[in-house]
Amino acid sequence: FLISTGNPGHWLTPFLLPIPAAQVLHTLVADRARWQRPVLPVLLSRLSEKHQLLTVSQFAARQIESHWKRAVPFIHNPTSYPDAPFIPHGPYSKRILTAAHVIDYRNPFLWLNVAQRVCAKHPDAVFDWHGSGPLLDTMRMRAKGLPRVRFHGTSEDMQGAYANAAIYFQPSLLENHSLAVLEAMSYGLPCVVSDRGGLPES
Numbered sequence: 469f470l471i472s473t474g475n476p477g478h479w480l481t482p483f484l485l486p487i488p489a490a491q492v493l494h495t496l497v498a499d500r501a502r503w504q505r506p507v508l509p510v511l512l513s514r515l516s517e518k519h520q521l522l523t524v525s526q527f528a529a530r531q532i533e534s535h536w537k538r539a540v541p542f543i544h545n546p547t548s549y550p551d552a553p554f555i556p557h558g559p560y561s562k563r564i565l566t567a568a569h570v571i572d573y574r575n576p577f578l579w580l581n582v583a584q585r586v587c588a589k590h591p592d593a594v595f596d597w598h599g600s601g602p603l604l605d606t607m608r609m610r611a612k613g614l615p616r617v618r619f620h621g622t623s624e625d626m627q628g629a630y631a632n633a634a635i636y637f638q639p640s641l642l643e644n645h646s647l648a649v650l651e652a653m654s655y656g657l658p659c660v661v662s663d664r665g666g667l668p669e670s
Contacts, residue, residue: 469482469485469487469488469489469490470489470490470491470492471489471490471491471492472491472492472494473491473492473493473494474493474494474495475495476493476495476496476497479491483519486518487518488518488519489518489519489520490519490520490521490522491520491521491522492522492523492524492543493521493522493523493524493528493532494523494524494545494644494645495528495644496527496528496531496642496644496665497528497531497532497535497536520541521538521540522540522541522542522543523540523541523542523644524542524543524544524545524644524645524666525542525544525644525645525665525666525669525670526542526666526669527644527645527665527666527669528542528644528645528665528666529541529542544645545645545646545647545650546650547647547650547651547653547654548647548651549627549630549651549654549655562590562592562593562594562634562635563593563594563596563632563633563634563635564583564586564593564594564595564596564633564634564635564636564637565596565598565629565630565633565635565636565637565652565657566579566595566596566597566598566599566636566637566638566648567597567598567599567623567626567629567630567636567648567651567652568597568599568601568638568640568646568648569599569600569601570597570599570600570601570602570603570604570607570619571601571602571603572603572641573640573641573642574601574638574639574640574641575639575640575641575662576597576603576607577610578639579595579597579637579639580607580610580611580617582637582639583595583611583614583617584614584617587614587616587617593616594616594617594618595616595617595618595637596618596620596629596633597618597619597620598620598621598622598623598626598629599620599621599622599623600621600622604619604621607619626651630651630652630654630655630657631655633652633655633657634657635657635658635659635660636648636649636652636653636657636658636659636660636661637659637660637661638659638660638661638662638667639660639661639662640661640662640664640665640667641662641664642664642665643661643662643664643665643666643667644665644666645666645669645670646661646666646667646670649661649667649670650670653670
């Protein structure tokens with residue numbers, strides 16, 4: 469029984485059954501998850517050899533050990549574009565790409581501030597954020613009047629977005645092992661990311 473989830477502590481029911489089960493946890497264990505502290509260490513301590521918890525970054529594995537008192541292995545996320553061609557970008561290409569959920573921990577307000585400052589100095593710079601999320605409408609309103617700063621929402625052609633970008637930018641406050649950063653690197657893009665969570669590991 470294989471479970472792949474982003475919610476720490478959810479979908480652990482198969483671990484109570486006498487069948488082999490593995491869960492891959494894709495998000496971080498946060499300090500605010502108070503209910504997990506007394507419950508999950510007890511549950512995890514009773515797991516048999518048939519039950520395995522894994523995560524997708526060394527950073528997350530250390531967090532789980534710190535919070536849940538259980539050492540777990542990690543397997544890095546793969547990129548979904550394994551055959552992406554390397555595309556040399558022209559010296560004057562200044563399209564900066566972000567592909568992420570538009571949510572507070574992805575730091576869209578700092579992103580917009582950086583975009584404004586860079587665009588003021590570089591008339592050919594363009595900032596594109598692809599992704600939906602609870603702050604999408606707010607950020608679109610704040611970017612009004614900035615024609616070279618765009619929040620696209622959900623995009624169907626992300627491969628085209630990566631292929632046409634010159635730099636990938638992700639200033640997240642919290643991150644595990646970012647698929648978008650891996651995808652950007654598979655297209656040969658230099659990545660400017662924050663020194664948080666699993667991003668330096670990526």
